[in-house]
Amino acid sequence: MTFPHFRFRPELLPRDDIGAAGDLQRLTMLTVYDCIVSEHDLRLVALAALVCALASLTGINLLHHARRTHGRGQFAWLAIAAASTGFGIWATHFIAMLAFSPSLPTAYNVTLTIVSLIAAVMLTGIGVGTALLSRLALAPWIGGAVVGGGIAVMHYTGMAAFEVAGIIAWDSALVAASILLGGLLGAAALATTLKGSSRGVKLVGALLLTIAICSHHFTAMGAVSITPDPSIALSPSAIHTEWLASGVAFVSLSILLLAVLALSLDIRERRRASLEMQRMRDLTDAAVEGLVLCDGDSIVTVNQSFARLTGLTSEQIAGQSLAAWVPDSAKRDTLFGWPGQAVETDLRNADGTLLPVELIARQITYNGTPHNVVAFRDLRDRRDAEARIRYLAHHDALTGLDNRTSFDYRLDREIRLHRRTKRQMALLCLDLDGFKDVNDLYGHATGDRVLQDIAKHLSSALVDGQMLARLGGDEFAIIAPHVTNPTQAGQLADALLKALKWDEEGVPIGLVSVSIGIALYPSDGKDRTELLSSADAALYRAKTEGKGTYRFFEASMGAQIRERRSIEHDLRSAIANNELSLAYQPQAQVDTGEVNGFEVLLRWNHPTRGSVSPALFIPIAEESGLILKIGEWVMREACREAASWKRPLSVAVNVSALQLTSDGFVEFVQAILEQTNLPAKRLEIEITETALIRDPNRALLSLQRLKEIGVNIAMDDFGTGYSSLSNLRAFPFDKIKIDRSFIQAVHANPQAAAIVRAVLGLGRGLGLPVIAEGVETSEELRFLGLEGCAEAQGYLFGRPAPIMEFMQLITDEFMVQPKPLMRAVGD
Numbered sequence: 001m002t003f004p005h006f007r008f009r010p011e012l013l014p015r016d017d018i019g020a021a022g023d024l025q026r027l028t029m030l031t032v033y034d035c036i037v038s039e040h041d042l043r044l045v046a047l048a049a050l051v052c053a054l055a056s057l058t059g060i061n062l063l064h065h066a067r068r069t070h071g072r073g074q075f076a077w078l079a080i081a082a083a084s085t086g087f088g089i090w091a092t093h094f095i096a097m098l099a100f101s102p103s104l105p106t107a108y109n110v111t112l113t114i115v116s117l118i119a120a121v122m123l124t125g126i127g128v129g130t131a132l133l134s135r136l137a138l139a140p141w142i143g144g145a146v147v148g149g150g151i152a153v154m155h156y157t158g159m160a161a162f163e164v165a166g167i168i169a170w171d172s173a174l175v176a177a178s179i180l181l182g183g184l185l186g187a188a189a190l191a192t193t194l195k196g197s198s199r200g201v202k203l204v205g206a207l208l209l210t211i212a213i214c215s216h217h218f219t220a221m222g223a224v225s226i227t228p229d230p231s232i233a234l235s236p237s238a239i240h241t242e243w244l245a246s247g248v249a250f251v252s253l254s255i256l257l258l259a260v261l262a263l264s265l266d267i268r269e270r271r272r273a274s275l276e277m278q279r280m281r282d283l284t285d286a287a288v289e290g291l292v293l294c295d296g297d298s299i300v301t302v303n304q305s306f307a308r309l310t311g312l313t314s315e316q317i318a319g320q321s322l323a324a325w326v327p328d329s330a331k332r333d334t335l336f337g338w339p340g341q342a343v344e345t346d347l348r349n350a351d352g353t354l355l356p357v358e359l360i361a362r363q364i365t366y367n368g369t370p371h372n373v374v375a376f377r378d379l380r381d382r383r384d385a386e387a388r389i390r391y392l393a394h395h396d397a398l399t400g401l402d403n404r405t406s407f408d409y410r411l412d413r414e415i416r417l418h419r420r421t422k423r424q425m426a427l428l429c430l431d432l433d434g435f436k437d438v439n440d441l442y443g444h445a446t447g448d449r450v451l452q453d454i455a456k457h458l459s460s461a462l463v464d465g466q467m468l469a470r471l472g473g474d475e476f477a478i479i480a481p482h483v484t485n486p487t488q489a490g491q492l493a494d495a496l497l498k499a500l501k502w503d504e505e506g507v508p509i510g511l512v513s514v515s516i517g518i519a520l521y522p523s524d525g526k527d528r529t530e531l532l533s534s535a536d537a538a539l540y541r542a543k544t545e546g547k548g549t550y551r552f553f554e555a556s557m558g559a560q561i562r563e564r565r566s567i568e569h570d571l572r573s574a575i576a577n578n579e580l581s582l583a584y585q586p587q588a589q590v591d592t593g594e595v596n597g598f599e600v601l602l603r604w605n606h607p608t609r610g611s612v613s614p615a616l617f618i619p620i621a622e623e624s625g626l627i628l629k630i631g632e633w634v635m636r637e638a639c640r641e642a643a644s645w646k647r648p649l650s651v652a653v654n655v656s657a658l659q660l661t662s663d664g665f666v667e668f669v670q671a672i673l674e675q676t677n678l679p680a681k682r683l684e685i686e687i688t689e690t691a692l693i694r695d696p697n698r699a700l701l702s703l704q705r706l707k708e709i710g711v712n713i714a715m716d717d718f719g720t721g722y723s724s725l726s727n728l729r730a731f732p733f734d735k736i737k738i739d740r741s742f743i744q745a746v747h748a749n750p751q752a753a754a755i756v757r758a759v760l761g762l763g764r765g766l767g768l769p770v771i772a773e774g775v776e777t778s779e780e781l782r783f784l785g786l787e788g789c790a791e792a793q794g795y796l797f798g799r800p801a802p803i804m805e806f807m808q809l810i811t812d813e814f815m816v817q818p819k820p821l822m823r824a825v826g827d
């Protein structure tokens with residue numbers, strides 16, 4: 001009788017039988033290994049391997065599904081994964097045992113067989129649970145090793161259930177090797193598969209687990225030696241091999257069902273993930289900001305915005321390191337060290353250009369593992385805007401010159417420097433002459449262009465180190481640090497004036513000129529305020545003494561400015577202090593001398609200065625805005641006075657530009673007329689041409705409404721301003737008043753006579769009566785009579801005086817003779 005399947009183990013035989021057994025050794029004892037290769041039913045071995053692989057793949061897939069699930073569901077999926085793997089281990093073992101034919105009677109102990117199945121499922125459950133749920137870094141390894149331990153426990157419990165008519169002996173080294181193989185490969189399987197979620201890691205995990213189970217089984221089987229012993233009987237309660245085959249078939253079917261479940265789950269999950277991925281890609285592509293998904297430092301995917309920033313395609317960028325795009329490693333550390341915190345750094349794009357960007361990182365779970373999403377905000381527009389804001393904060397937007405802030409800063413710095421070095425420097429203040437008229441006549445667009453051209457021409461006259469700034473409106477200033485004496489300063493001013501002698505298209509030459517005031521540091525001022533005030537005083541002098549020229553600061557100028565301020569100060573309280581009064585000057589018919597009415601002229605009797613000329617204080621009142629309050633007082637007093645006259649004579653009131661264009665002026669006049677009961681047609685307002693063109697639209701509106709309520713309107717000082725026919729036609733005038741400068745020159749100056757004739761002709765042409773002012777002599781009156789001028793005003797008829805002086809005129813029919821009948825007072 002031969003036992004070809006078994007390795008002969010002499011140490012296991014009874015000592016007395018050793019000699020006989022030695023003969024059998026060569027013939028009957030084969031290793032289990034030999035048995036697998038040559039004596040196993042290879043079809044069943046293949047089936048065992050297939051079931052094992054299927055169970056492993058199912059188990060690993062279910063494990064991944066459990067990882068994606070949260071809460072109770074996760075435990076359920078872990079249990080199913082454990083059952084699938086445990087069944088697989090068990091089925092592999094028993095199918096392999098079925099394939100094993102030791103040619104001896106065999107059977108299986110029921111209890112131990114069941115225990116082996118339970119042990120396989122339980123230990124696998126503990127293993128996968130540990131691998132997935134523990135926070136330990138080595139949890140997948142530990143869990144995998146537990147699964148490997150489960151394979152061993154199952155195997156050896158299963159072998160304990162194995163009954164054979166022989167003596168089973170174990171090779172302890174191979175037993176140890178089998179346990180080690182199962183443990184190590186099991187650990188490697190779980191650790192590998194839980195590193196990611198791709199199909200690749202799942203397959204590798206499943207393969208390692210299959211090898212773990214199979215290698216353990218066959219190594220453990222290699223440790224087995226069976227010495228036939230016919231005296232050993234199989235227990236009657238043991239399961240026969242046929243029955244075991246049925247059990248194994250059932251378990252294998254279960255595995256198959258679980259595999260189908262796992263596969264469908266996997267397919268569903270992949271579809272969902274792919275849809276989610278597409279949706280996420282669409283969403284991120286719609287984002288304005290660049291978005292980068294990173295696994296560690298490696299870029300997984302990017303959106304279109306980021307691709308555009310870099311100049312490559314998303315596909316080209318995927319897989320690259322983030323460091324390739326964000327070179328500053330310290331900033332990268334901050335980015336990932338402080339998620340949610342904005343970090344400003346540079347992005348190096350494909351052509352090497354550095355772009356300023358703001359980055360914010362956030363951690364997300366992507367495909368079951370933690371990833372970083374980095375948002376890239378392109379800061380170029382913001383940086384440009386910041387630069388623009390910085391520029392605008394220090395520059396004038398129209399001319400591009402430095403503005404007042406920048407000028408003040410530079411002047412303070414130069415003063416400090418010159419104080420230390422004890423050197424002199426010059427400050428020049430410039431103001432355009434007639435610029436307002438350019439704006440009014442030619443519009444703001446031309447005004448802007450003139451300012452830009454002036455800035456350009458002035459700049460061309462400067463040398464390095466000198467600073468030209470636009471302080472506002474038509475005011476400019478120059479800091480000349482190396483101009484150390486008046487001669488050099490004068491030369492600079494000459495150069496500036498010369499630079500401005502250019503032909504401005506559309507603007508008549510000479511309409512715009514520049515006045516310049518010069519102050520020297522430290523003689524004219526020791527700090528910015530003092531130096532500027534001195535240059536301003538010199539500028540004022542230049543303007544009042546001819547314009548288009550320059551003046552140096554003189555100590556007396558300070559006094560003039562102080563004087564001006566003092567007048568303004570006193571004027572504020574003049575009404576309340578009863579210092580203002582009205583003078584009336586008759587306006588009469590040239591041919592008959594009959595008085596038609598009076599012009600009202602303001603007088604100021606200052607407590608210490610005495611009578612202050614309106615030619616002095618009216619411009620100050622206009623500049624300071626006080627004319628609004630004063631003008632109201634004049635209008636109220638004049639209307640009240642005129643309403644009290646017995647004769648319905650007219651009263652002419654001078655109205656400045658500021659009044660005419662101020663809010664509610666027409667309503668105010670209307671209210672005064674109602675309050676005083678003066679018929680509107682007896683009131684005449686005198687407007688200069690300059691007042692009209694300052695704000696033509698508003699002026700026209702006010703004049704039209706005044707005209708609607710019946711007030712007469714006269715154009716004052718005609719001939720001195722623009723003398724524009726279009727103004728006469730555009731505005732609703734009732735009368736033209738020829739300026740006295742022409743009247744007083746009619747005999748000496750043929751040109752003046754020609755102008756008077758022309759104005760009279762114009763009046764006739766437009767159907768507007770003309771009044772001549774400043775008539776002092778009977779020759780002038782005769783000239784006007786011959787030229788057909790209907791009305792006149794002047795010293796010849798009477799000087800401006802309090803109304804009391806004209807009592808007879810306002811009460812009785814009275815004709816003023818063409819000679820100075822009354823003595824002028826207050827003029």
Ligand SMILES: Nc1nc2c(ncn2[C@@H]2O[C@H](COP(=O)(O)O[C@H]3[C@@H](O)[C@H](n4cnc5c(=O)[nH]c(N)nc54)O[C@@H]3COP(=O)(O)O)[C@@H](O)[C@H]2O)c(=O)[nH]1
Nearest residue numbers: 601602614615618634654655656716774775776794795800
């Ligand atoms: N907005 C207001 N302006 C006013 C008001 N009151 C006066 N003014 C303006 O002040 C300027 C100077 O006025 P004044 O010194 O009163 O001079 C006027 C007359 O005195 C002077 N005049 C009149 N006749 C003669 C004359 O024969 N010879 C001569 N040398 N001067 C004469 O002319 C001035 C009147 O000018 P006008 O108004 O253009 O008719 C002056 O511009 C006033 O307008 C006021 O209340 N509001």
